[in-house]
Amino acid sequence: MTIKVPDWVRGAVFYQIFPDRFRQGPVQHLPPGLTLKPWGTPASEQGFQGGDLYGIVEKLSYIEELGVTALYLNPVFASASNHRYHTYDYFTVDPLLGGEHALRLLLDEAHKRDIRVVLDGVFNHASRGFWAFHHILEEGRNSPYIDWFHIDDWPLNPYPKRNKEATNYQSWWDLPALPKFNTDNPGVRDYLFSVAEHWIRFGIDGWRLDVPEEIDDDAFWQEFRSRVKAINPEAYICGEIWKKADHWLQGDQFDAVMNYPLGGAVLGFFGAQSLKPDDQPEHLELKPRTSHSLKKRVDEIYGWYDPEINQVQLNLLDSHDMARAKWILSDDVPALRQSLAFLLALPGAPCIYYGTEIGMTGGPDPDCREAFPWHKPEDWDLTIASAIRKQALARQYFPALGQGDHYIHILGKETLAVERWLDDDRAVVFFNRSKKAVTVTPPETCLGLNRLNDMAERANDTLS
Amino acid sequence: MTIKVPDWVRGAVFYQIFPDRFRQGPVQHLPPGLTLKPWGTPASEQGFQGGDLYGIVEKLSYIEELGVTALYLNPVFASASNHRYHTYDYFTVDPLLGGEHALRLLLDEAHKRDIRVVLDGVFNHASRGFWAFHHILEEGRNSPYIDWFHIDDWPLNPYPKRNKEATNYQSWWDLPALPKFNTDNPGVRDYLFSVAEHWIRFGIDGWRLDVPEEIDDDAFWQEFRSRVKAINPEAYICGEIWKKADHWLQGDQFDAVMNYPLGGAVLGFFGAQSLKPDDQPEHLELKPRTSHSLKKRVDEIYGWYDPEINQVQLNLLDSHDMARAKWILSDDVPALRQSLAFLLALPGAPCIYYGTEIGMTGGPDPDCREAFPWHKPEDWDLTIASAIRKQALARQYFPALGQGDHYIHILGKETLAVERWLDDDRAVVFFNRSKKAVTVTPPETCLGLNRLNDMAERANDTLS
Numbered sequence: 026m027t028i029k030v031p032d033w034v035r036g037a038v039f040y041q042i043f044p045d046r047f048r049q050g051p052v053q054h055l056p057p058g059l060t061l062k063p064w065g066t067p068a069s070e071q072g073f074q075g076g077d078l079y080g081i082v083e084k085l086s087y088i089e090e091l092g093v094t095a096l097y098l099n100p101v102f103a104s105a106s107n108h109r110y111h112t113y114d115y116f117t118v119d120p121l122l123g124g125e126h127a128l129r130l131l132l133d134e135a136h137k138r139d140i141r142v143v144l145d146g147v148f149n150h151a152s153r154g155f156w157a158f159h160h161i162l163e164e165g166r167n168s169p170y171i172d173w174f175h176i177d178d179w180p181l182n183p184y185p186k187r188n189k190e191a192t193n194y195q196s197w198w199d200l201p202a203l204p205k206f207n208t209d210n211p212g213v214r215d216y217l218f219s220v221a222e223h224w225i226r227f228g229i230d231g232w233r234l235d236v237p238e239e240i241d242d243d244a245f246w247q248e249f250r251s252r253v254k255a256i257n258p259e260a261y262i263c264g265e266i267w268k269k270a271d272h273w274l275q276g277d278q279f280d281a282v283m284n285y286p287l288g289g290a291v292l293g294f295f296g297a298q299s300l301k302p303d304d305q306p307e308h309l310e311l312k313p314r315t316s317h318s319l320k321k322r323v324d325e326i327y328g329w330y331d332p333e334i335n336q337v338q339l340n341l342l343d344s345h346d347m348a349r350a351k352w353i354l355s356d357d358v359p360a361l362r363q364s365l366a367f368l369l370a371l372p373g374a375p376c377i378y379y380g381t382e383i384g385m386t387g388g389p390d391p392d393c394r395e396a397f398p399w400h401k402p403e404d405w406d407l408t409i410a411s412a413i414r415k416q417a418l419a420r421q422y423f424p425a426l427g428q429g430d431h432y433i434h435i436l437g438k439e440t441l442a443v444e445r446w447l448d449d450d451r452a453v454v455f456f457n458r459s460k461k462a463v464t465v466t467p468p469e470t471c472l473g474l475n476r477l478n479d480m481a482e483r484a485n486d487t488l489s
Numbered sequence: 490m491t492i493k494v495p496d497w498v499r500g501a502v503f504y505q506i507f508p509d510r511f512r513q514g515p516v517q518h519l520p521p522g523l524t525l526k527p528w529g530t531p532a533s534e535q536g537f538q539g540g541d542l543y544g545i546v547e548k549l550s551y552i553e554e555l556g557v558t559a560l561y562l563n564p565v566f567a568s569a570s571n572h573r574y575h576t577y578d579y580f581t582v583d584p585l586l587g588g589e590h591a592l593r594l595l596l597d598e599a600h601k602r603d604i605r606v607v608l609d610g611v612f613n614h615a616s617r618g619f620w621a622f623h624h625i626l627e628e629g630r631n632s633p634y635i636d637w638f639h640i641d642d643w644p645l646n647p648y649p650k651r652n653k654e655a656t657n658y659q660s661w662w663d664l665p666a667l668p669k670f671n672t673d674n675p676g677v678r679d680y681l682f683s684v685a686e687h688w689i690r691f692g693i694d695g696w697r698l699d700v701p702e703e704i705d706d707d708a709f710w711q712e713f714r715s716r717v718k719a720i721n722p723e724a725y726i727c728g729e730i731w732k733k734a735d736h737w738l739q740g741d742q743f744d745a746v747m748n749y750p751l752g753g754a755v756l757g758f759f760g761a762q763s764l765k766p767d768d769q770p771e772h773l774e775l776k777p778r779t780s781h782s783l784k785k786r787v788d789e790i791y792g793w794y795d796p797e798i799n800q801v802q803l804n805l806l807d808s809h810d811m812a813r814a815k816w817i818l819s820d821d822v823p824a825l826r827q828s829l830a831f832l833l834a835l836p837g838a839p840c841i842y843y844g845t846e847i848g849m850t851g852g853p854d855p856d857c858r859e860a861f862p863w864h865k866p867e868d869w870d871l872t873i874a875s876a877i878r879k880q881a882l883a884r885q886y887f888p889a890l891g892q893g894d895h896y897i898h899i900l901g902k903e904t905l906a907v908e909r910w911l912d913d914d915r916a917v918v919f920f921n922r923s924k925k926a927v928t929v930t931p932p933e934t935c936l937g938l939n940r941l942n943d944m945a946e947r948a949n950d951t952l953s
Contacts, residue, residue: 056676059633072631103620105627113620114578121633154623156567156577162648163569163618163666167536169523169585184626184647202627212520 028276031231031259033095033141034337036427038369038417039376040093042081043345044122045107046396047379050079054123068387068394073107076396078118078127082134091382091410092417095141095374097233097263099345101128104152108345108394110145110235111152111202115220132228141230143261148217148249149239150196150203153183158204172210197239208240218252225253231261233339234279238266246278263339267308274334281338284373285309287326288342288364292353294319295364295458299357306347306389316441320433323371327431336428338373342381349378349393351386358384362412363456369416370443370454372431382410416454425450434468442468492740495695495723497559497605498801500891502833502881503840504557506545507809508586509571510860511843514543518587532851532858537571540860542582542591546598555846555874556881559605559838561697561727563809565592568616572809572858574609574699575616575666579684596692605694607725612681612713613703614660614667617647622668636674661703672704682716689717695725697803698743702730710742727803731772738798745802748837749773751790752806752828756817758783759828759922763821770811770853780905784897787835791895800892802837806845813842813857815850822848826876827920833880834907834918836895846874880918889914898932906932 049064054077062072078101081088088096100109103117118128135142151158157170162183175195182193183201190201197203206213221232232253237246253260263281264273270282289309292300297313305311314322327335342350342364354360361381368375379385380397384406387393398404420427429447436442439459445452457463513528518541526536542565545552552560564573567581582592599606615622621634626647639659646657647665654665661667670677685696696717701710717724727745728737734746753773756764761777778786791799806814806828818824825845832839843849844861848870851857862868884891893911900906903923909916921927 056679058636058674058676060635061633062631070631071628073633105620105624105632111627113623152623152627154618154620154627156569156618159577159616159618159623160569163575163616164535167526167534168569169525169537171524172522180650181648184645210522212522215520 026276028331028333029258030280030333030337031261033230033259034261034280034374036420036424037095037141037337037374038091038093038420039095039097039143039339039374040088040091040379041097041099041341041344041376042379043076043099043108043394044078044081044101045073045076045109046394047076048080048084048397048399049075050077050081050083050123050127052077052079052123052127054079054127055121064400065396065398068391068396071107073121074396075121077121077123078131079123082127082131085134085138085140089138089140090414091377092414092421093377094139094421095143095230096135097143097339097376098145100145100147100235102147105154106152106202108391110147111154112147113152113154114156116223128227136228141261143231143233143263144224144229145235146221146232147235148206148208148220149236150205153202153204155204173207173213174204175207197236205239208242208245214245214248218249221249221253222256225256225260230257230259231263231280233283234262234264237264237273237279243278246273250278261337269329271329274330276331281334281374283344283376284326284338284340287323287338287340287371287373288350288368290314290319290322290326291364291367292342292350293322295360295367295456296354296357297458299355299360301353301355306353309347311353315438316435317438320435320441323433327372332372332430335372339376340368340371340373341376341378342368343378343393344376345378345394346390347393348389349385349387350381351384352388352393356386358406358409359460360458362409363458365409365413366416366454367443367456369413369420370426370431370445372429372445377413382413383407384409419452423450423452424448425452426454436465436468437463439463440465444468490740492795492797493722494744494797494801495725497694497723498725498744498838500884500888501559501605501801501838502555502557502884503559503561503607503803503838504552504555504843505561505563505805505808505840506843507540507563507572507858508542508545508565509537509540509573510858511540512544512548512861512863513539514541514545514547514587514591516541516543516587516591518543518591519585528864529860529862532855532860535571537585538860539585541585541587542595543587546591546595549598549602549604553602553604554878555841556878556885557841558603558885559607559694560599561607561803561840562609564609564611564699566611569618570616570666572855574611575618576611577616577618578620580687592691600692605725607695607697607727608688608693609699610685610696611699612670612672612684613700614669617666617668619668637671637677638668639671661700669703672706672709678709678712682713685713685717686720689720689724694721694723695727695744697747698726698728701728701737701743707742710737714742725801733793735793738794740795745798745838747808747840748790748802748804751787751802751804751835751837752814752832754778754783754786754790755828755831756806756814757786759824759831759920760818760821761922763819763824765817765819770817773811775817779902780899781902784899784905787897791836796836796894799836803840804832804835804837805840805842806832807842807857808840809842809858810854811857812853813849813851814845815848816852816857820850822870822873823924824922826873827922829873829877830880830918831907831920833877833884834890834895834909836893836909841877846877847871848873883916887914887916888912889916890918900929900932901927903927904929908932 061075103114178193192201195205264279266282293314425445425447429445434442525539567578642657656665659669728743730746757778889909889911893909898906
């Protein structure tokens, strides 16, 4: 089938925000008598620090200046966990985040700046407090919603003394907090599709889909796509799938997936000397690579999908679900800058995890979810922000960098170049991961180029 | 202070509906894949039988023809129990009832017929599935909503193996399903008041307040009143208080209470021979009475309150919270008809529990909550409906009967008359509880009356 992807995602630069930890805005919307954790409490502590959507609105200029053109927000619907993947109400923006009013404002203000907003859709599982599951907890077999979940045995034991105790209902990763929807029930399907439609109508620009592989049902995702696209044909549908995902990327299900394999390859090359050897992210192949190995892996990944899909893949180094890239790279900031620049030089929509640009670090979840240190600007490393901004703006100004074809040239074991072209526009970005200056010969196709876009470490490189 | 009551309640006749059991309407609004109990399943079985607000709309003509001018509905907000006193979402009309669309339609259609609609407000406690309580269940001490309820100890045990196990949080009647709000928290107060305001703005005509005595805080109810009346000065506020309630009826809190003591006295007189001796409703003084004893008790009850309050008291024989009057009267239908007629002859707003008019019966909760037998009209005893209709219409046509002063005349041990007057309008209703004809002399004040409104058993009575 013909593959149709949202045009606005070609060349887009995403910024991912974990809403509880980005910024508490100036609007006093919380009721009195609430108890929040202080801003900056270690992320390993449970609880809410009070980031909200008004805070994102307040910082839209800051975000825009980075060269960002789209936001991906972790879940914003009502949930009793700070990551909000335990939804209790899919039709309510969490009151701690400012509620629907704040989302309305954020969409309006972002759209004024041509910044799109993609939300996180958690459709595989709900929370124990989701109304239909609560209904079953209260009414047992007498609940009309008995078929909305997968009940194995009675009585239910929703709050076991030990969290790892076997649940007697199906749940995500056997966590009792996350009962899995029975998406074979037509009422459940309608309900979930109505959620997807409602927020698209409200004005969001797409859905990032949480663990969509767990809903092992092509027809579900096909209908999801057709109902969402019927409302907004330019809505972006991006699945969280950590591996090769060609099954979902044939044009009838998702537009893209989160391209973790690409990020892993990139970190493996630029971080070959600095990777933390004993801290492998769970789903990620992360190993030191030469330029040959990087090219081979990147070419392989781009070969998995149609070129149209590759133009809108969500390319990322890290996210809320893994250690921050800076942490993985043992604080090797030059390697981080080049890794980001490399993603920004390739086709697809790179996604910057909030705070990466100022050097925030943190190990695996939940440590990667710290509060943004607005109050400590003296700690910020602005060289990263500067590298991102430069390359992000280049993508906007040079169509080849945003939407062109690409080729990776190996220049040496530690050096390579990414060439991009679109019609008459052509750009090359050179990379040198070594800490010393090298002299490289531009690839033949690049001879005569009048623009050499160098996002590598200028101070250390010599480009001939 | 001056006592100001809603004018529309003077002379009103209420009809109380338990929404799951009144009528399933013709609108197909339920999603596929739901499992309801068959209509007519014994009320002792848990579960939902599918009554909805569309069903009430469908039967508005039926209700109007009874002479009814107002509905009191048991709770309609989202809840995982068929009585819906376990609210999980105060801003959502239960989807099983048809959701907000159905309530909108019901209000519009009822108002076209000058029928008012009063909803049940459950503000003392929520359910375990109410979002802020769920928040605490999930997050424990880390929840910002920690102060919204009264937590005594950790970890919480919301679903104990035995329901009577001591809860480690305050709850209504120590039921773990019903955690009690901390109404001292200003955020909780605002939240509950915003619920009350929201539905008054939506167009309901008042609130029947569930167990308001449990919120032992005059300032709470004073603010509740002032916020509700600021939106609709004619909104009716009626508290569920089973005893003398003068504390709440000084003009600054409620307009009325559910007048169970009056109903108890009436049943005691008309049912003197037929009361079930061993089945005393929990909060109700129910004993055989002579006409002297009845008059004494009724005069006492009317003496508790300002005459303005008495004009809008919700006078009732029974409700969802107790055995049906017919059951209490051992199926003595003549006694039931006269009891109803007596209530309808007195000042205040009588409230007919759904199905009373066709002879539905049933013991204490939950047996008193059976499905209305629309499908078995051959079982209906329409003499009751006829008695209600006659007296209810009389209240509409004769202002004295609807809004006048009153006096109870004792005519004999088993006979009495209720006299009502307003300006030049005057009416007397005679009652004879004995099963044989008697000859009575009208009270002197009644001589020369040209209207004798006889709701008693004409066949058995002789009126001079």
